[in-house]
Amino acid sequence: MTNSVTSEAARGGTSTSSDARAQENRQEMLAKLAALDAEHAKALAGGGEKYVERHHKRGKLLARERIELLLDPDTAFLELSPLAGWGSDFTVGASLVTGIGVVEGVECLITANDPTVKGGASNPWTFRKALRSDEIARANRLPVISLVESGGADLPTQKEIFIPGGAMFRNLTRLSAEGIPTIALVFGNSTAGGAYIPGMSDYVVMVDGGAKVFLAGPPLVKMATGEDADDESLGGAAMHARTSGLADYFAVDERDAIRLGRQIVSRLNWKKLGPPAAAQYEEPLYDADELLGIVPGDLKIPFDPRDVIARVVDGSVFDEFKPLYGSSLATGWASIHGYPVGILANARGVLFSEEAQKAAQFIQLANRAAVPLIFLHNTTGYMVGQEYEQGGIIKHGAQMINAVSNSRVPHVSVLMGASYGAGHYGMCGRAFDPRFLFAWPSAKSAVMGPQQLAGVLSIVARAATAAKNLPYDEDGDAKMRAYVEGQIEAESLPMFLSGRLYDDGVIDPRDTRTVLGLSLSAIHSAPVKGTDFDGANFGVFRM
Incomplete structure (x- = not known):
């Protein structure tokens, strides 16, 4: 059935600002958002005021300032994994900024070293964050722009980064081999292994007087060969532009490098391969601000995910599939910013056999229609107990997990509340490679x-x-x-999980529609196909 208003709460019941429970939920969510903002502020601060001031005095731009100038005016930047490294001994953000933004009308995956944090040196979390951004670029066919200024590896942690760090170079070559452009704008140091980032990129821009790209700096060259050399003769922009040929473009300063980077993107002749969004669509009928009052602080208290859906999808229209069967899981069709989607949302925490079978069927239908799937999590897992084991909960749960595992349409997951046990897997948790996975501050995930x-x-x-x-x-x-x-x-807790890159970011619930819209737009840079394409199929479903 097609509903523009999907539940009693959406009509103005438990989720409106006048309701006492909603007000209580709202205050708890605002407190969690304040704590989240404080952690995000640590990432924005980088190495701290002292190093930011020192960087500016050298006439250099900060990582986010470079990104802002690179992006088209008045366009969004979907930052990814901003809390990487949270809870570790390293600076929140892992000395790297990653995200998706529009450059000359083209959605690109952008990475920028933060030179205010140990000179932009890469620690174990930096590599994990960089490798995740590579996955996103490859899966969604996004050109990659690397804004480079890094002193190389954080040497005290070399045992943790030397082996996995090589995957960064492999990924750059694989992206290029698949026809996905890679562009390096080098603003400062790109030393040792870091020299291979421009070395393996399709296009390289270097800044005069700033870029220094070499396998070994003057001290190491002196120790290894006895040769005296300076930075410029070893790896300066002028040398690489005139002598080695590594630099394709010679920039007079940082702003000129960004101009040249935009110029390169404008000449890529890049086109999306996925179907376009609808030219016109309606905004939700309900205020996104009300999303703050929907999820209780105590996740044992159930809430209706249709209240969330009504405030996220176009026109608040949710065409529900099997609404009377397996009612602990809501499934149905909608659109977000003009992109058609299928939605699976946990209505009451536990997944029974009926919900699992319903989900498996719905996922197959979405693959037939080549429609991306959105998973909205609030589940404690699959039901246990003698009655349910005898009723086949294992094989029915396996059907759902089989369907999720072998589904070929893009998946996006949002953890709103609980996401426990095998329910996390069945709802396309991180291990099942969703294109994007975001969490609300209210989310919790564990065995x-x-x-x-x-x-x-x-x-x-x-x-x-x-x-x-x-x-x-x-x-x-x-x-x-x-x-x-x-x-x-x-x-x-979400900050702990986000710090380990088990999600792509903890987001304000009010931003869910925007974040999903940006994600879907990026997804449609690549073809959107189901299991009917390229001979793909599901595994054997136990009956």
């Missing part, structure tokens, strides 16, 4: 909830003690449970 996990450990410990005919330490059990619950709670 299971903290209380459940601690309870399982307690039951196992009690059974082991009873088997030995020993008395059970109740005080020790209480301490163990409290410790485990605290640990799992901390490791389930």
Whole structure:
């Protein structure tokens, strides 16, 4: 059935600003957003005021200033993984800015070293973030622009970055081999392994007096060969433009390099291969601000995902598929910023056999229609218990996971609430390679909830003690449970998970429609195909 208003809450019930529960939910969400803003501010601060000032005094632009000048005026920049490295010993953001933006009308994947953080040196989280951006560029067929200023590897962590770091060079060559342009704008150091970033890019711009690209700097050359050399003769922009030929374009300053980068993109003759969005579409009928009041602070309290859908999709129109069957999972068709989508949204946390079978069928239909899928998470996993095991929950859950695994249409996941256990997998969690995965500040994800996990450990410990005919330490059990619950709670939170790049960013719920629209637009740079193309198919479904 096609609905422009999808639930009692959407009509003005539990999700409106006048409702007491919605107000409580809103205040809790605003508090979480304030904490999120504080962490994002750490990434924006880079190496701190001292190093920012020093960088500016040298006449250089900051990483985000370079990006802003590179982008088309008044266009959005979808920053990715801004909290990378959160909770580690490294600066939040991992000394690298990555995201998707429009340059000369072309959506590009942009990376920019942050030279205010240890000279832009790459640590283990930098490489993980860079490799994730490569995945996004390749899957979505996005030209890559690298804004380079890095002193190379953070040497004290070399044991963690030397081997995986080589994948960056492999990825650049693979992107080029697939016809995806790679462009390097070199503003400063690009040393040692970093020299291969311009070396393996299709186009290279170097800034006079700033770019320094060499396999070994003067000190190492002196030690290795006894030769005395300076930066400019070893790897300056003028040398590479006139002598080595590594530089394709010679920029007089940073702004000129950005101008040349835009000029290169304008000459790519780049075209999207996916179907275009509808020329006209309606905005949602409901205010996005109301999204702050939908998800309870206590995720044990259910909420209706149709309230979210009504505030995200075009015209608030959701054509629901099988609305009376498997009601713990809402499935249906909609469009976002003119792009058709199929949506799977957890209506009540647990997934039963009916929901799993419904999802598997819907995913197959989306593949037949070549329509991207949006997964809205709030699930505690698949139902357990004797009745459900005998009813085939394993094979039915496997059908859903089979369908997700072998689906060929693009997937985008948004973690709104809980995302636990195999339910996280069935709803296309990170391990199942969604094109993009974002989380709300209210989200939690783990093997299971903290209380459940601690309870399982307690039951196992009690059974082991009873088997030995020993008395059970109740005080020790209480301490163990409290410790485990605290640990799992901390490791389930979105900033922890985002810091490890298990998502592409924690977003303000009010930005969900915009973020999904930008993601879908990027996705349509590549062809959008289902399983009917190229001989693709699903695995064997156990019946």
